[in-house]
Amino acid sequence: MLKLKHLFSNIDLATMIVSNWEYDDLEPLQYWNISSNAIYPFKNKEEMYFLRFAPNDEKHKDNIEAELEFLLYLQNQGYSAIQPKTSKQGRLIEVVDTPWGQYYASVFNRVKGDCLGRVELTEKMITLWGKALGNLHLLSSGYNPTGGKRRSWEDHLEWIKNVLSEFPNQEKPLEEVQILETYFKNLPITNDNYGLIHYDFELDNVFFDKETKEITPIDFDDSMYHWYGMDLERAINSIKDELEPDKVEEAIKSFLEGYQSVKPLSEETLDQLHVFQRFGNLYGYTRVLRSINEKWENEPEWMVNLRGKLEGVLERRSEQFSMPLIK
Template identity: 30%
Template sequence: MLDSVRRNEFASAAIEFWRGDNESLQYLGDSANYVYSFTKSGETNYLRLTSSCDRTKEQIEAELDFISYLHRSGVSAALPIASVAGRLVEEIAFANGFLFACAFEEAEGERFRYDSAKSNKEHFRLRGRTLGQIHAISKDYIPSGSFRIFAWDEDKLLLDVENFLPKSEKIAWREYDALKERLRDYPKSNQTFGLIHGDFGETNYRYQNERLNIFDFDDCCYHWFAYDLAITIYPHGWRKEGLQLLEWLIEGYSENLRLNATLADLTMFCQWRLLYMFLVHARKWGFEHLSDEQARWFSQKRENLARGYQWYS
């Protein structure tokens, strides 16, 4: 992890590729990448810095190509912006590798905030409809270059798991081994498996004019379509209306693509998502020198993993 001074220095150097206003640079977060907002000619854009330890240049080029394809096909996805030199990906030397810099248009609209006192039917139907549209369109995607989006089991997080998850984390290892084995044997077909967004949560889209404007395709990969639905519904399963929200989500999804998955299948993918997020934070935080809040987070997630994903009943 970069300290704030070095991180900001790299960001300042990066936006020069797009002739952005350095004074406007604002740090937003570092969940998997370093993300900043900046202005250029009065418009808000977003800078993303990705370490070559996490993604290859070819993988990022494939992601951006897929975004452009979806946008051309009618999906409201925030487009990448070419640098002054005409490149979508710029490189900055960093340690023993590179930071890959990309800039994106702003996804306009309002962020969704769940309110159980309101009817969420139309929102979850829209969310499902949008995912169904992405999955249906992705079936015909052909890369415009020699690059290729990675498959779920080629994810760097999973490939490196032995380097950051200690064997003492027995619950996580048990679930990892069992679920990965199930997924290896899980049926694949053109109707169930293909390119997914990979992180379709409420932080990665904005609502505007009855549409969802989508961004952050960094985790897009070849996976089961049902996993994308699990990602967007799993934070709500504990609610008493959780299964109703799922029903609305599937109703919207089915307007564009038939879902070939049972409730048991979706529950398994929700469990995989719980595990995946545990691994994300294990790599990010480690297990030494944790704050009280981080230690509580891990404790709660271990309990959730051990119990197995559950819907409200």
């Protein structure tokens, strides 16, 4: 998540940045969304595209390049995933200097269909969702980037440690870093259980096209090298958050059946999901802590309300910190 100071809409900034791509209708820019990136829709030749950008103090250019290389690899392998669009200069990333600072920007095509969070989650739909993740992991296991590599779980734990060290009273989160680091360093790494994962393969980031019956994930911004079980845990966590309690067990069963229809899944991986959940909680906690750190006088109401909600997120995600890793 971006720092709160970056969550303000700025149509002038978006207009400056999007001018690096072909467009003929900027009216959709008003339907912006900002979270981990600023997202502004626009049109060109009746097609909808999404401008994504973030300040250079929030993102790393080489990490974005590695993300886009993976997306192109998936496309070449026939896997349906969101795709980047080149700029007027033929680049997938534009580094744009503006009066508000320097930004890294990319543009993506609009994915057909609706996100799974807005459709009826039938057993068949959930099975397709699980199958799509299994296929993604199969392709990841054969992926060898020609450019730089995405960050790994180890890089992220180091980042977490550095961020937490800047804040007072973070003894338990720092203990959690050590607990997870020790656990993961003793976890076997094989081509079957480890690779480049999506990390946010949840309902809102996966689309279904009724016409083609195709599942298409978006938002690979948090992809990292990790055990494939991390992706499974994030998806299952999404099921637990979004579905009625009496539907969760069957939904998880259908998801795992879909996954296993294309990629084997060991009992060992399933036994590790509670540890991956701890990683997700720690990573999310640290991002939120960093985001809400700065405060200003006379903050707008939406920011005050958002800060209050995020403080609640910190409390929930920290409940297990420093506790022994017992299933």
